Amino acid sequence: MLHKMITNYEDVFYCRRTPENESVRLLYCSHALNHSLLCRALVSKNNEKEKQFGVSDSLRDQGFHRARTLILVPTREAARRIVHTFFQLMPKGSTVSHRRRFERDFGLQPGDTDKEKKTGRKPKDYEEWFSGNSNDNFRIGLAFSKKSVKLYSAFRDSDLILASPLGIKAIIDDEEEKQADVQYIIASIELLIIDQAEMLLMQNWATVQHIVSLLNQRPTVPVFASAARIRLCYLAGYGKRYRQTLLFSAVSTFLITLLSGECENFQGMNYIPPLSHYTDLYPTFLPDWVRIPGLKIPNRTGQKRQHSDIESVNEDKSTNYNFKLHLISFVVPGQISLKSSYGKLVNKDQSDSEDEMEVPPLKITDSLSSKELLKLDSSTNSLLLSRKSLTPTDYTYLSGLNVSMARLNAFKQRILPRLRRGTDPRVLIYVPDLYDLEELRQVLLSESLDFCCINEYTEDSEAERFRTLFGDGRIRILLITERYYFFRRRKIRGPQTFIFYGPPTFPWFVKELYDxxxxxxxxxxxxxxxxxxxxxxxxxxxxxxSIEF
Structure with a gap:
């Protein structure tokens, strides 16, 4: 199914990328190589026709520049694996230019040997993200022919650009001196591939969004090929509609789905959501003995448990883990939410009070102005329309600042009183964002609570000291950021109360922290x-x- 979508040049957002699913890399590499070779063969064939019969509209087979494929990956190790996949796909006896230089630049560096010895101590996804050369600043051009691969080709002579977002950002920031290089990369992209998007989220997703927004724009500097060979869709500014976007990720977040706004492929888009670790009636990343109060499980023996957690209830040796799961939802002040499809709206203010108001029935065929609300009710997956006129300020109610303020207010009202009373022992607070961590730090300081904070910029020695203090019970509250846990993946000893200030980007982190x-x-x-x-x-x-929406 996935192969059919890709070869049909449809956009694909594949959110089931796992370390065990290496066939995904082979699939998109073969597609990119096939696309490059077919395009080069077509250009060569039309070059001969142009020499014989002259210029014709039927010979329009190019974009503004030669580079047709852009692959964005987070690290040099990921790029090295992709290039080696291309080597495997090429016919036997093919020549490779500058291979020794490539292995020197993208292989293991002298300081990475000790890191490789620790392989096996971390989860598989961590080893995939950070094994090998984890440098995130690179860009390299590749040129293909029938039996040769040229590495480090100039961008204007490259069929494929393999780079990290930071590597392309360096050229964009230096646009005055290298404006032509930027055009070689972004002007004529027909195939965009983003692999390991979950790691790019932890680096700088704003850079990825900026790069994608610049793709397929008409050049401002006349350094492109003959206009007689450029496709009319590029000349008319419709290059985005002929660009295929393939995104591979292990998670699905709203930042990833927002990227679909830059995808205008006329072939359509396919979204493949992630799979949970426990595929029961309601898929989940937590086992039943966590979600079901009072369920008994066997004592831990060091063996990996299977998905059928309920079968262990009948075993002799069992432990009753008294586990309580609390879900606290909040809304943004000024948010309008549809409560049901029976013509009622709920206007939720900051105190979560509900004021119901009747809405007259609205026919689907009615014409709506640009200021009328169109909302998707996620509980029924049906489109509900309401004639609610919005002010300009209502359009920004879900902005990052408003959500952050509403989240902090919900924390103060629902969670902070528990921390004041001190009834919750060994509190671990997981914060998805560094800025939210600073706000929480100020709140806890004002309450004179005993706590410590660890973020991605904390020195390893200081972070180790804080984790030891928390594990020994000398510190009651420990705050950690998501990026710290992502880049370090260190075990946290002793927590009994887990507070997630926001849903983690990686759902399996919840089970890891609990285990x-x-x-x-x-x-x-x-x-x-x-x-x-x-x-x-x-x-x-x-x-x-599944929870009640």
Missing amino acids: FRHSEDEIQYNMTILYCHPIETHIVAMITG
């Missing part, structure tokens, strides 16, 4: 997830199973 506890006593465990309705509801549903 890192080191206690066999029958004690109370609590987990609280704070989320914004409705934009984060589907993420929470992926973690905990």
Whole structure:
């Protein structure tokens, strides 16, 4: 199915990328290589026709520049694996130019040997992300022919550009001196491939969005090929509609789905959502003994547990883990949410009070102005229209600032009183964003609470000291950022209360943090997830199973 979508040149957002699913790389590499070779063969054939019969509209077979494929990956190791996949796909006996230089630049560096010895201590996804050369600043051009691959080709002579977002951003920032180089990369892209998008989210997703927004724009400097050979769609400014976008990720977030706004492929788009680790009636990333209060499980023996957690209830040796799961939703002030399809709207203010108001029936055929609200009810997946006129300020109610402020207010009202009373022991607060961490730090400081913070910029020695203090019980509250846990993946000892300030980007992090506890006593465990309705509801549903919207 996936192969058919790709070869049909449809856009694909594939959110089931896993370390075990290496065939995905082989699939898009073969597609990119086939596209490049077919295009080169067509250009060569039309060159002969032009020499014999002269210029004709039937010979329009090019964009503004030669580069037709752009592949964005996060690290040099990921780029090295892609290039080696191209080597495997080429016919036997093919020549490779500058291969020794490539292995020197993209292979293991002298300081990376010790890191490779630690392979096996981290989860498989971490090893895939950070094994090998994890440098994230690179760009390289590749030129293909029937039996040769040229590495480090000039951008104007390249069929494929393999780069990191940071590598392209360096050229964009230096646009005055290298404006032509930028055009060689972005002007005529027919195939855009973004692999390991989940890691790009942790680097700088804004750079990816900026690069994609610049693709297929008409050049401002006349350094392109003959206008007689350029396709009319590029001359008319419709290059985006003929560009295929392939995105491969292990997670699905609203930032990834927002990228679909830059995809205008007339062939259409396919979205393949992620799969949960526990595929029961309601798929979830948490086992049943976490979601079902009082369910008994066997004592931990070091063996990996299978998906059928309920079967372990009948075993002799069992432990009753008293686990409570709390889901706290909040809405943004001024948000309008549709409660049902029976003509009622709910206007939720900051205090979560509900004021129902009747809405007259609206026919689908009625013409709507640009200021009328169109909302998708996620619980029924049906389009509901309402004649609610919005002011310009209503359009920004889901902006990052408003959501952040509403999240902080919900934390103060629903969670902070528990921290003041001190009834929750060993509190681990997982914060998705560094700016939210700073806001929480100020709030906890004003309450004179005993806590410490670890973020991605904390020195390893200081982070180790904080984790030791928390594990020994000398610090009651520990705050960590998502990017710290992503880049370090260090075990946190001793937490009994888990507070997720927002749904984690990686749902399986919830189970990892819970499994890192080191206690066999029958004690109370609590987990609280704070989320914004409705934009984060589907993420929470992926973690905990189906919930009421």
